[in-house]
Amino acid sequence: AQSVTQLDSQVPVFEEAPVELRCNYSSSVSVYLFWYVQYPNQGLQLLLKYLSGSTLVKGINGFEAEFNKSQTSFHLRKPSVHISDTAEYFCAVTLNNAGNMLTFGGGTRLMVKP
């Protein structure tokens, strides 16, 4: 079975600073990888996804992530964060023959300070 580990439960950062949210996965077969964002009292919104092709994936709101198969990682980055990026971020994985049955990591709370 696959699993996802988000190494940091909270990441405080100042506005306009760069940020990286870490995600590692475990699977014996090929996977698809996703990052979702959850604002307070809302559902999850897809930021970006990796299915195949280029390992650098660009998403909405200026976020990007890089798939590294050898390190089984899919870290999320943004070069300059805004106050409005304060939210919970979830990394998720699905087996590439399992449709969209996602397994989520525990989440990372990004706290952007002025």
Next chain:
Amino acid sequence: EAGVAQSPRYKIIEKRQSVAFWCNPISGHATLYWYQQILGQGPKLLIQFQNNGVVDDSQLPKDRFSAERLKGVDSTLKIQPAKLEDSAVYLCASSLGGNSPLHFGNGTRLTVT
């Protein structure tokens, strides 16, 4: 397009009581999911429907949880009887299927006292 609708937004019940949640997916979305998100954790899949059939319910505690999607559109998730550890946000999501993205509702926050 209208998003995934869930109701109620909040529900407070006592343990051993029953509760039901409702989900209306995006029109045309054949696949529907129920997730449980306990505070401080990532969402955990409870059940997946394809039209009105169950694809996976391996993580659904079937002694107390049940879900249905009788006409392949709306879905209800029921807990009977509730336990304290059922306190969580219950998220519904839908998709066109395959590798198309999931669209989540805003969830129902359940508090069991």
